[in-house]
Amino acid sequence: MSNGTDEPGRSRPTLSLAMPIYNGDRFLAEALDSIRAQDFPDWRLLICDNASTDRTEVIAKEYCALDERISYVRHEHNLGAARNHNYGFHHTDGDYFAWVHGDNVYLPTYFSRCLAELRAHPEASCAHTVAVDIDVDGARTHRWDEQLRASHDDVALRFRDLTEQDHMCFAWFGVVNRDLLAQTSLHASFDSADRLEIVELALRGPIRLIDEELFLHREHPGRIMRQAPTARSRYLILDPAWRGRIPFPVLNIGKQYALAVLRAPLSTKDKVRCLLQLRGWLRTNWARILRTLARGAYEYAKLAVRGTR
Template sequence: MSMSTVPRVSIGLPVYNGENFLAQALDALLGQSFTDLELIISDNASTDATAEICRRYAAQDERIRYVRQPRNLGGARNQAIVGEMARGELFKLAAHDDLYGRDLIARCVEVLDAHPDVVLCHADMAFIDASGEIIGRYDYTMATDSPSAPERFRSLLRTDGGDDEYGVIRTEVLRRVRAVDSYHNPGRPYVAEIALHGRFEQVPELLYFRRDHPDRGDRSPTISALCARMDPRRASHSNVRLLGEYVLGYFRAVHRAPLSTADRVACYRHLVGWLASRAANRSWRVARGGGRLAWRVPTPEVDVALPERPLP
């Protein structure tokens, strides 16, 4: 694909010091059965072999657009950059340490083409360890497929888990929502705002593999340290501020969304009720996706078909 050809799907891969798993992720993404795509890699001034790996792959596949940042901008800004660079009608965010079934993008595009009211599509997810072995499977129970915007919003507030930000989203919707922020648990208000623009669909096939390992970027012993990874300036911010901005993120999402007056009021009511319950329980969990991811050990019949594209 030449740079003058606009791809159907843009994949954005922000990365920082990802040498351990980056090549495997690139193989999985470039080996997709859906080929009308571009892969945008933003290297956040990595200090390991990330740049070397990216340049090697870019030299062999013209669908790759590789940029290297002159300094560490933080994870939030680096993620926003790949979205801003996207040219495709559809966009998928990817992580350098996850793996992707060969038909993941194809299945998601099929759903989006068949259902114009769906703004985001993802597939069933399993957890893998550092060696790529499945260690658990995630049960998606959120009502993000509801035709009701307040119900989708309520479900995202009340139900743990989900990696919806890594689904395939309509780029026009991506551009209408606020980019992911750097306060506590920023992905949750971000996904909630997307859900206020339309419903999600989940492909009932095991095609997304989230890698669980000690160096994963969303792991940290404290809220402030985790937020500092998203934006180095956050290191000096108090937990009160980081949690307060998290809550404010939901209010801003509802305020910006294209909702009727009745739906907007219903969302605010859900939000106030959720806040009251959290205050009563004094529970503010630090975890990606809004809380603990509920998972179960996969049954023996689970068939995982990962790409077998050789390393360059």
């Protein structure tokens, strides 16, 4: 079993997978079975355990013994979901990369189809498939068809749809070229970091959606969005260092979108065109921005009052 880095003498895989997990024993075996059943064999998976207190470690080690392509590392303490995701990227080295979660199911051709799509479209930044929700028993409940123009040739249209529309971020589970992903923020330590990551990819190339239902997305009470339904509560799950600080979630993601455009390898003309698309984001979010400002001002006022006592 690996300690979280590729072992000396082992060849570099085509595809590296990283599974950040915390107390995910309920669905872990099913997720790992689906990965082992892939028709594309040249992958290696690193399970990154964020100091789980359930049977996650036991199950992960059982699968390490079953399949030498699977390795496991357990952190001594909970790093926060963001750092745990990024640990998986930095401690793998395949030419292509994908994050996988321990509650989802990947049908046997998921990764081979994504890789084939990327090879057929070298201008693309990411490839993923249609997502279907499943419940705790694995029954299909909903097929997602969000009509995003993430694969459009026009970068400004891609940017507009991915910032303005409230989408499910399924491209987060797609396959990407490692070198391209390394140019982005990876998993930043704030709410909506998955949206930012997808935007950063789209600024570097179209995101290809394969019209096949190969990704089964598990809806269950243990998901972060269910445990922490507000942006502020999710900040703490993503990064414990936010405890005691006052975030401005909506303002922050708007700022990050703008910075992502400025960092992207685009012409000045395309950068301006993308930044102008943020007008739609402002129209959609102006009420949330005002609420964020009001709440932040109130919390700072409370801190000031306490400081004078």
